[in-house]
Amino acid sequence: MKRLTGITAATTALACALAPAVAPTATAAPRAAINVYLADGTTPVGSTELHPGDKLVVKGRGFDPNANTSGFPLPVPPGVPHGTFIAFGAFAPHWKPSAGAPESARATARSGVQWAMSRSALGRVPTAPFDFRRTIRQQWVPLRPNGTFTATLKLSTPKAIPAGARWGVYTYGGAGSDNPAQELRVPVRYSTAPGPNTPAEPKRNLIWAYTPSFYRTVTGTTEGTVSGSDGATVDKAGRMSYELRDGVLRGGNGVLRFKGTVVAYTRFHLYEVALADPILRVRGGRGVLSMRTSTTNMNGTDRLRRVDVADVDLRGAGGAGKRGAAVRFRPGISPEVLALLSTGPAAPLDLRLTD
Structure with a gap:
């Protein structure tokens, strides 16, 4: 850069010497x-x-x-x-x-x-x-x-x-x-304390890590991020949580609808997959968990479709929910990258229906 500047200066000086009346001006x-x-x-x-x-x-x-x-x-x-x-x-x-x-x-x-x-x-x-x-x-x-x-x-x-x-x-x-x-x-003068525009902290009614290695794989192996919004959060242990929208569980039966969106994406967004708005349909203590997931491996929340993701054993759960419910993935999970992340065992699920 210094050499280029020197050449430019010399050229300008020569031009001025030869034709001072029309010397160029620089901006x-x-x-x-x-x-x-x-x-x-x-x-x-x-x-x-x-x-x-x-x-x-x-x-x-x-x-x-x-x-x-x-x-x-x-x-x-x-x-x-x-x-x-x-x-x-x-x-x-x-x-x-x-x-x-x-x-x-x-x-x-x-x-x-x-x-x-x-x-x-x-x-x-x-x-x-x-x-x-x-x-x-x-x-x-x-x-x-x-x-x-x-x-x-x-x-x-x-x-x-x-x-x-x-x-x-x-x-x-x-x-x-x-x-x-x-x-x-x-x-900027910034305080981490809540202010008038700070969103309320979502209630953590359904808590699930997906698999024991899900968070570690996304944030470590692929150098990506897992984040929640609109009723969902991700804690420091990598567990996703969703807030209950409506529904009750009585006698081992009921439909529970949750709200929130979790997005997992790799570095450079080579893959970006959303897991949104879970629904638990429970009959006889056995539940089927569905979620809205991305339609492709990298379109995130652009377009979602509901997929049955797993079976959840909620036998013995009362009105307050259940801790450590056993979960088993169902076949047909999509998109493909999410199916790949679901090949191992599922993490247990916590259902907390009361504060």
């Missing part, structure tokens, strides 16, 4: 910058204390849409601009990718990350054999030709926070691209 490229506002998009965030569930609006300028053409080969192909991440999170003091900081230095939650990329670059991201374009679209905000973007971030507390972390809004090159000029930070 410096705008420097990347961000402004952070409250949910109304106009009030600067300043020192306002924020809580889980609050929203911030981030407006950027000076971000080159054609930059960041190298990085991870997935999900953006080499040579295609990788865009820029806009993230709320708790970042370690040494957080910049260009300075060699590891990914663990940047603690975020998925709802608090957006991905600015030009429309033309997004159009060059492949959709087969894996639909990487869908992966990006879930977090995509347009990076306009003039280098501006507007992103809305929903705040939540990441699971693992690095030592000495500082809360704030950060920007940095997308998908492994290093660009010091885009590594920016705006401090």
